Amino acid sequence: xxxxxxxDIHITVSEGASLELRCNYSYGATxxxxxxxxxxxxxLQLLLKYFSxxxxxxxxxxxxxxxxxxxxxxxxxxxxxxxSDAAEYFCAVARRGNNDMRFGAGTRLTVKP
Amino acid sequence: KAGVTQTPRYLIxxxxxxxxxSCSPISGHRSVxxxxxxxxxxLQFLFEYFSxxxxxxxxxxxxxxxxxxSNSRSEMNVSTLELGDSALYLCASTQGAITDTQYFGPGTRLTVL
Numbered sequence: 078x079x080x081x082x083x084x085d086i087h088i089t090v091s092e093g094a095s096l097e098l099r100c101n102y103s104y105g106a107t108x109x110x111x112x113x114x115x116x117x118x119x120x121l122q123l124l125l126k127y128f129s130x131x132x133x134x135x136x137x138x139x140x141x142x143x144x145x146x147x148x149x150x151x152x153x154x155x156x157x158x159x160x161s162d163a164a165e166y167f168c169a170v171a172r173r174g175n176n177d178m179r180f181g182a183g184t185r186l187t188v189k190p
Numbered sequence: 191k192a193g194v195t196q197t198p199r200y201l202i203x204x205x206x207x208x209x210x211x212s213c214s215p216i217s218g219h220r221s222v223x224x225x226x227x228x229x230x231x232x233l234q235f236l237f238e239y240f241s242x243x244x245x246x247x248x249x250x251x252x253x254x255x256x257x258x259x260s261n262s263r264s265e266m267n268v269s270t271l272e273l274g275d276s277a278l279y280l281c282a283s284t285q286g287a288i289t290d291t292q293y294f295g296p297g298t299r300l301t302v303l
Contacts, residue, residue: 083191107242109288109289113294119296120194120282120294120295120297121282121294122282122294123291123292123293124293128289131285146230152251167233169233171288173288177235177238177246177248178235178292179235179236180225180232180233181232182232183233
């Protein structure tokens with residue numbers, strides 16, 4: 078069964094520092110991969126997605142993610158974090174051709190001034 | 191274009207009651223998916239409706255059901271509520287393909303007493 082692991086429950090970074098949020102998936106074939114962000118009291122907003130092709134994916138708000146097949150990983154990065162990036166981040170996978178999306182447990186990001 | 195709307199935003203029920211939640215997708219979107227979000231279990235996929243038919247289903251008991259109308263609006267029903275059903279229920283809409291971006295609503299916060 079497909080699954081997603083986000084090893085870090087909570088991460089704190091200083092404003093202006095770089096950020097990397099980890100995501101590992103378990104699935105027989107390469108699934109579709111997504112990163113979402115959820116601010117308190119809000120729904121989820123898609124940051125970026127990977128279906129195929131270039132393994133470095135650019136998203137909104139200055140985020141990018143790199144798909145590494147050999148490591149079954151899809152880590153999210155941002156070179157310089159802003160205070161407004163404080164939120165919860167979810168990695169998700171979906172089987173190709175199926176809208177059944179599986180989410181990781183989420184990583185809560187705190188940004189220090 | 192208006193986003194995904196969910197009503198009501200907050201709901202308090204008692205054990206044993208039933209509840210119906212509503213989701214209006216973005217105009218032109220034909221797929222609606224429902225998710226349950228709890229602190230303990232995270233985000234879990236309930237089901238997806240496309241053109242009034244259930245296309246995918248997660249691993250939830252039969253107390254959880256849904257339907258979709260001809261205008262793509264969707265309702266989710268939970269019968270015989272249990273304390274563990276307290277959660278944020280999110281719906282998301284797409285045009286229909288998994289490669290389409292899912293747009294999430296703000297959710298309905300259900301509290302079961």
